[in-house]
Amino acid sequence: MTPRHQRSRRTVSAALAALLAGGSLAAALFTAPAAFADSWRDKEYWLKESGISNAWQVSKGTGVKVAIIDSGVDGDHPDLKGAVVGGTDVSAAGTPDGQKGIGAKAEHGTLVATMLAGRGHKTATASPSPSASPSPSAGAAADGPDGIIGVAPEAELLTVSTWLGSPNPGGKSDEDQIPDAVRWAVDNGAKVINISLGSTSTQWPQSWDAAFLYAEQKDVVIVAAAGNRIGGSIQVGAPATIPGVLTVAGLDRSGNASIDSSSQGISIGVAAPAENLVGGLPDGGYAEWAGTSGAAPIVSGVAALIRSKWPEMSAKQVINRIVSTAKDAGTAGKDPxxxxGVLDAEAALKADVPEAEANPLGSIADWIRIHRRGDFSTPTPEPSESPSSAEPTLPDPTVPVAKAPARVDDALPAVVVLGFGGLFLAIVIGAAVQLRRTYKNPPAVPEDPDTGTFSRVEPPTPT
Incomplete structure (x- = not known):
């Protein structure tokens, strides 16, 4: 921390953990009074470096609903005024509108929301002129000069609060909350769902299958964080391992893969900034933080920009447009x-991208058909039961079928037995004939077997 921060801000730090199924995402928080809001806008380096400000020439996300499944979003934050248009709680421990922060880190959802669809604000003056007053319209995008401006500042937000990271006083488990949250988001018009939560397990409960399939069949883009090594996620964990989900890895400030604020795995679709991030807090303050929790809403915001520009574009084409325009990095081609590659929002909105035949990140419907042996040709109803463990994501192994040991008399046909008997008899007869010949015509016997020299030498034939 610089001396300037120490002089000008009251700073506190805390571990940010959004736990799901035993895993965690971590980040460092640095809170500051809202009076310094205008300085936070300058820290949003990704708006320019990821091509977002140029993408705004095409779209700002108007008319697209984005659901944030998280700890709850404070719609009263100055930068979110009018942005939150609906919400719910699936934990049985929050408020009905999903706008109360709950769980181990109640501020997490608001941080994510401001990065995705923050509208900024205009700081009130002592004698404001009528023309300078913000519009009271609830649905208007303020785009004020202060505070956080999100990637899709004209998108509308749905908040779904979940209780994660500590024992839920509402009694609902992660297995129940996540599928309920996904279904509610789909049913309430979300075209993009952001899940900045993750786990250290590549597997997911079977109870999640139907909900993610439902979202796929309803043509919804789901974006998930890849997880962070500093939080224990060495490899990508669920739900970011679910086929068809756009998984986001993290970059450091120089644009390289982050050591702490990212993980690795074959399900990663694209990489976005995950260090030196800033976002809003439920009390109207701001924070510096890090993690793929913040990288995911950057990508979700770009998905919202695309869906606003092309409302009829399918989810698989939206994902294809994002990943096919990414700047290749690391090993040539797709890598873990x-x-x-690295997100390029401007190219995603402006490039000429051929249509893809399928989602480049797979299909949960195909996975279920193969691994769960299910038939999901039509949208599925609510699952009747929720098993506590998930099937592995690898193909089922092929195991030889064991057979009972066979008895010798059953395993060897009679013809084989007779054949071996005849062969043995021929060997005995042959040996007897050879012995008889030996006795009749004995060979020359060496006189000195110890020396190995022949005792008899034929004289030379006279010439």
């Missing part, structure tokens, strides 16, 4: 560190 950067996925298809």
């Amino acid at each position: 560190i950067y996925g298809f």
